[in-house]
Amino acid sequence: MTLPRPVSTAALRAALRLGGAVQTLPPRPAAVVRRASALRLTADERTAEARIDALRAALAGSADTVEVVDYGAGTRGGERPPARAVADVYRRAATGPAWGRFLFGLARALRPARVLELGTNLGVGSAHLAAALALNEAEPPERGGVAGRLVTLEGAPALAARAERALADLGHADRARVVVGPFADTLADVARAERWDLVFIDGHHEAAAALDYVRTLAPHLAPGALVVLDDVEPGRPVRRAWRALRAGRVAALRGAAAFYAGRYGLLFAAPPAGL
Numbered sequence: 001m002t003l004p005r006p007v008s009t010a011a012l013r014a015a016l017r018l019g020g021a022v023q024t025l026p027p028r029p030a031a032v033v034r035r036a037s038a039l040r041l042t043a044d045e046r047t048a049e050a051r052i053d054a055l056r057a058a059l060a061g062s063a064d065t066v067e068v069v070d071y072g073a074g075t076r077g078g079e080r081p082p083a084r085a086v087a088d089v090y091r092r093a094a095t096g097p098a099w100g101r102f103l104f105g106l107a108r109a110l111r112p113a114r115v116l117e118l119g120t121n122l123g124v125g126s127a128h129l130a131a132a133l134a135l136n137e138a139e140p141p142e143r144g145g146v147a148g149r150l151v152t153l154e155g156a157p158a159l160a161a162r163a164e165r166a167l168a169d170l171g172h173a174d175r176a177r178v179v180v181g182p183f184a185d186t187l188a189d190v191a192r193a194e195r196w197d198l199v200f201i202d203g204h205h206e207a208a209a210a211l212d213y214v215r216t217l218a219p220h221l222a223p224g225a226l227v228v229l230d231d232v233e234p235g236r237p238v239r240r241a242w243r244a245l246r247a248g249r250v251a252a253l254r255g256a257a258a259f260y261a262g263r264y265g266l267l268f269a270a271p272p273a274g275l
């Protein structure tokens with residue numbers, strides 16, 4: 001078996017240092033960002049991460065192929081989607097180990113009850129989020145223990161099926177649900193079913209689409225919810241959506257605290273009254 005390499009957090013630390021001033025955030029968002037940016041793990045957290053590293057090693061070394069519907073390029077109806085090497089999909093599309101640890105840290109610090117991910121892919125980001133939920137659930141209520149649940153949306157059925165198996169193998173079958181279909185068909189119904197505490201938007205990386213998804217989600221966010229928007233570095237298409245969101249162009253998120261975390265744009269909705 002290939003042993004996973006230790007997570008290199010140097011690039012992420014540099015990105016976070018450049019990313020934004022934590023001290024400009026209100027107290028709770030600042031605490032959440034500080035906790036996630038520390039990238040430090042307890043023994044239990046290291047054990048959970050090691051299991052995800054093993055999933056990564058299996059994907060990176062896989063000889064399988066998987067049929068991938070490409071929504072960005074627009075797969076035409078009736079066409080059989082192209083088969084791609086799983087190892088290649090993993091390398092190109094899955095969240096890397098350091099950013100996975102950052103996401104995990106956000107979910108550990110925020111203690112979300114309801115988490116939504118747009119873009120499951122092979123389930124790697126989902127695995128980090130679900131691992132945080134499992135550890136949150138193991139905490140006593142006085143330390144913020146909460147039985148959180150993850151819903152993750154994926155348009156490519158074969159990717160969704162692989163992700164579902166991977167999440168079940170990691171013990172998250174009852175904690176994580178994969179919903180299959182284009183976001184245009186699935187998001188509205190999924191969004192209105194809950195009050196979301198943490199949303200990770202990591203699919204369909206175009207500005208108009210990202211803004212549209214945030215608009216759909218915004219009325220269904222819990223007070224103090226965190227929206228994480230992937231791929232907002234300067235020069236990337238989603239950067240325009242991030243700028244619009246920071247400028248308050250989505251009414252329900254006007255006044256949200258914004259933090260540029262190097263690759264992710266973090267938006268904290270207004271907190272519950274009194275916090």
Ligand SMILES: C[S@@+](CC[C@H](N)C(=O)[O-])C[C@H]1O[C@@H](n2cnc3c(N)ncnc32)[C@H](O)[C@@H]1O
Nearest residue numbers: 071094095119121124125155182183202203204
């Ligand atoms: C960058 S990958 C997600 C990576 C994953 N979140 C992780 O952390 O490892 C984006 C995924 O979104 C899916 N996707 C993109 N646009 C979509 C759309 N409009 N509807 C449904 N799925 C879509 C793609 O099939 C792809 O698997």
